[in-house]
Amino acid sequence: MRKIVLSLLAVLFVLTASAQKYPGLADTPPMGWNSWNIYACDITEQLVREVADAMVDRGLKEAGYEYVVIDDCWHGERDSLGFITDDQENFPSGIKALADYVHSLGLKFGIYSDAGWTTCGGRPGSRGYEYQDALKYAEWGVDYLKYDWCATDNVNAKGAYDTMLRALAKAGRPILFSMCEWGDNKPWLWAKDIGHMWRTTGDIYDDFYGEDDHGTWSSWGILNILDMQDGLREYAGPGHWNDPDMMEVGNHGLSVNESRAHFAMWCMIASPLIAGTDIQNASEETIEILTNEEAIAINQDLLGIQGFKHSKTDSLEVWYKPLAEGDWAVCFLNRDSISKEINYDWKATVVKDDFAKRNANFANTTYEIRDVWKHKNLGKTKRALKTTVPGHDVLMLHLSNIEK
Ligand code: GLA
Secondary structure (H helix, E strand, O other): HHHHHHHHHHHHHHHHOOOOOOOOOOOOOEEEEEOOHHHHOOOOHHHHHHHHHHHHOOOOHHHHEEEEEOOOOEEEEEEOOEEEEEOOOOOOOHHHHHHHHHHHOOOEEEEEEEOEEOOOOOOOOOOOOOHHHHHHHHOOOOEEEEEEOOOOOOOOOHHHHHHHHHHHHHHHOOOOOEEEEHHHHHHHHHHOOOOOEEEEOOOOOOOOEEEEOOOEEEOOOOOHHHOOOOOOHOOOOEEEEEEEEEEEEOOOOHHHHHHHHHHHHHHHOOOOOOEOOOOOOHHHHHHHHHHHHHHHHHHHOOOOOOOEEEEEOOOOOEEEEHHHHHOOOEEEEEOOOOHHHEOOOOHOEEEEOOOOOEEOOOOOOOOEEEOOOOOOOEEEOOEEEEEOOOEEEEEEEEEOOOOO
16 A cells, blocks of 8 residues: 555656756856847758858867757748648758758757747747657757747746746757747746746847837847846856847947957856857958957856946946956956046955855955956056057956965
8 A cells, every 4th residue: 555655656746846957958158159140030951051060160169169059930830740840942951951960060959949829930839839849859859949939928938938848858858948038027037947048138139239129129239238137147057047149249230349348248247158140251350259268268167157247437347257266257348439548456446246255355365367358468466457448349357366
């Protein structure tokens, strides 16, 4: 009798236990490429293959970019059994063949769907088909799912994302789960155990500061999106990241300085580094920004602590990010279009990070200063730092604690 009761309890536990997201897939912010910013719905298998090749040839793979993600508009209709098919015109060899190709280059493959009836681009959504879709993705060899929020009517967000998580868990393949409900339902408060990352805002577009009004919704410039991250740092950490959207580095609306500032800030706030750039045709400067290994090391630091704004004087902000081994990243962000003189007295600066429980007291501790963009040492924090930051640009520093 005791055995029967125990077995029943075990069955009940399995049936009701909450699904687990796959561990170990996002211990540091995920890195990759996504098709949307640059190709929107004009995406084909040929383009994706070319991008994957370019990620290898132009050094992105070596720099740590791992996922090649097709965003909206790869879908065909559902078949008579309800399984999703691929768009035969733009993906004639099929998604599975494309995933195989991406894998053959040593990269991982990502795809996109939506918790509603349709995707934002009007293709079939996953609502009601979650388990079938997850099975298909696993069969195709998908490693990453971006899950959007269009056409969801009155669906409960936590329930919808939890359902897809359960479907992915059941399908049995490790798939990174990237939630994209634009921060509407404050996912940072409830999604830690559901998604590996969650969008915190509406869509980004390639303007340093601005709003692109589409009527019922708006896209936002780089600084606008940065400002919207205020107050969210305590919710991010290894395995669960705030996602301020895919990067616009090197895209038409941004100058080189602005692209550098954009990338630097996404590194400072431990954002996933998902490039939305035309990798094949990007300029050398753009590739240099995207593959700057010192900046990437700040983003990928193993503590996984999101940086914070420490101070602001006029349009010059100073951001700090605690790093492993007692180090710090510091970034001077010039929001103005004209250059700014800096005369920064470290010894008069106290950095008290209550969230990370870390302090930097420059009067007692000396750090070695490294300019992350110039790849040059700038001396120590014993003396004030005097330099200039160009308009819409950054000075990004790695401070090494030399007394450790
Ligand atoms: C939404 C998302 C974007 C992109 C498009 C695709 O707007 O926020 O990132 O995926 O849908 O239609």
